Amino acid sequence: MRRVANRDGGALAGLFERHAPVTLGLLQRILGARGEAEEVLQEVFLQIWMQADRYDGARSTPRGWILMLARSRALDRLRRRESARRREEIVGEEGGEMVSPLGTERLESLEVKRQVSSALGALSPDQRHCIELAFFEGLTHTQIAERLAAPLGTVKSRILLGMNKLRQALSAHA
Amino acid sequence: MSTPHTPRIEELLPAYALGALDGDDLHELEAHWVSGCEECRRQLALWQGDLEALAAEVEPVQPSDITRARVLRLAGPGVVSPPQMSVHVRPTWLGIAAALLLLALALWGLLGQARMERQVRGLEAERERLSQQVNALDRQVGLARDEARRAQQALQVLAAPGVQSVVLAGLGPSPAAKGRTYVNPSTRDALFYAFDLPALPADKTYELWLIAAGKPVAAGTFDVDPRGTGTVRVERVTDASQIQAWAVTIEPRGGVPQPTGAMVLKG
Numbered sequence: 001m002r003r004v005a006n007r008d009g010g011a012l013a014g015l016f017e018r019h020a021p022v023t024l025g026l027l028q029r030i031l032g033a034r035g036e037a038e039e040v041l042q043e044v045f046l047q048i049w050m051q052a053d054r055y056d057g058a059r060s061t062p063r064g065w066i067l068m069l070a071r072s073r074a075l076d077r078l079r080r081r082e083s084a085r086r087r088e089e090i091v092g093e094e095g096g097e098m099v100s101p102l103g104t105e106r107l108e109s110l111e112v113k114r115q116v117s118s119a120l121g122a123l124s125p126d127q128r129h130c131i132e133l134a135f136f137e138g139l140t141h142t143q144i145a146e147r148l149a150a151p152l153g154t155v156k157s158r159i160l161l162g163m164n165k166l167r168q169a170l171s172a173h174a
Numbered sequence: 175m176s177t178p179h180t181p182r183i184e185e186l187l188p189a190y191a192l193g194a195l196d197g198d199d200l201h202e203l204e205a206h207w208v209s210g211c212e213e214c215r216r217q218l219a220l221w222q223g224d225l226e227a228l229a230a231e232v233e234p235v236q237p238s239d240i241t242r243a244r245v246l247r248l249a250g251p252g253v254v255s256p257p258q259m260s261v262h263v264r265p266t267w268l269g270i271a272a273a274l275l276l277l278a279l280a281l282w283g284l285l286g287q288a289r290m291e292r293q294v295r296g297l298e299a300e301r302e303r304l305s306q307q308v309n310a311l312d313r314q315v316g317l318a319r320d321e322a323r324r325a326q327q328a329l330q331v332l333a334a335p336g337v338q339s340v341v342l343a344g345l346g347p348s349p350a351a352k353g354r355t356y357v358n359p360s361t362r363d364a365l366f367y368a369f370d371l372p373a374l375p376a377d378k379t380y381e382l383w384l385i386a387a388g389k390p391v392a393a394g395t396f397d398v399d400p401r402g403t404g405t406v407r408v409e410r411v412t413d414a415s416q417i418q419a420w421a422v423t424i425e426p427r428g429g430v431p432q433p434t435g436a437m438v439l440k441g
Contacts, residue, residue, distance in 0.1 A: 016245050021234035029232045038241045043247040050295050059219050092267030138198035151409050153394040163188035165220045166224055
């Protein structure tokens with residue numbers, strides 16, 4: 001990441017080859033439409049190219065930083081899309097393969113994936129669903145309660161307990 | 175004015191990291207953060223790490239060639255160009271002139287790229303600033319909507335024809351405490367207000383119960399503010415005519431499915 005900050009084009013290319021597939025997977029999971037996800041992917045890597053000096057290795061891994069940048073941009077776009085009251089009808093584009101929520105296919109880092117899969121297995125379906133709605137759709141407690149027609153307190157508890165279970169399971173595998 | 179770092183604040187952090195916190199919870203955490211809190215920052219980084227692992231769980235998708243080409247164009251010419259054929263030719267004046275021309279073009283391209291990068295950086299900063307403004311406004315609108323929705327929901331219960339109200343009296347450790355429930359029989363939404371209850375240790379919470387068919391049913395947990403006031407909104411309670419009583423007990427934080435602690439209000 002330091003090399004990218006020093007305008008090393010080769011380093012950016014390496015970063016793209018290593019992290020773009022999972023980043024695009026995340027963007028497509030959030031945005032649905034393949035074309036829009038690719039567009040945001042370009043924005044993310046432009047931001048990385050321009051702001052790599054803001055990366056703090058003590059706080060996250062390069063992949064974690066890139067994924068959180070991508071999530072933030074995708075959720076911004078999702079909110080703008082919703083606040084515009086769905087002016088554009090989002091349709092699946094030709095060739096755009098939808099990814100399953102938290103799928104279980106092969107990933108570059110199989111070990112990390114195995115740990116996360118195992119950690120997610122520790123969550124109840126309700127807890128997992130609430131966390132997915134917050135993480136991938138950017139919904140708040142209140143919005144999740146409305147979406148699920150569940151009491152607000154229940155949603156809060158599910159997220160809190162789910163996140164704690166996730167932490168425990170990830171720690172156990174670390 | 176910032177508030178102290180308590181276990182309650184720590185409970186809010188996972189949802190904050192997720193971006194799910196809203197309403198009073200968000201106000202509470204923001205009030206705590208007015209002066210910045212190192213412990214919160216440390217814990218948030220840990221939650222962020224968990225979420226990064228969650229993000230990496232998705233199925234990878236290969237970017238299109240167009241996206242790859244656009245991104246790698248940033249990296250500069252030659253970074254992803256295919257390997258050149260190695261052809262040994264004797265230099266000629268024409269070749270040297272062509273090489274100089276190519277060099278000049280490359281320099282011109284680099285200067286243009288630098289200029290474009292400056293423009294992009296400026297636009298990016300402007301976009302970021304506007305995006306932050308939009309987010310701040312969105313958040314304000316969201317909070318105002320939350321407030322309005324809560325007020326509307328409370329009004330719908332309190333002003334409903336035939337609203338049923340029950341007074342809860344203080345028991346045992348809190349004889350001076352009082353409570354009141356309001357149930358809208360048509361929507362079956364209920365509101366509960368508690369008054370003059372003492373604050374609890376960080377690992378405890380108050381839990382509201384309704385008793386129907388002789389069995390307690392959990393109706394939500396709550397904490398009280400410094401004045402001893404707390405509130406719970408319950409959606410779709412059981413048929414109001416079947417509710418035999420309401421009660422409040424002290425339970426472990428997070429609540430329990432069946433009451434285990436001391437009863438402090440009943441009515």
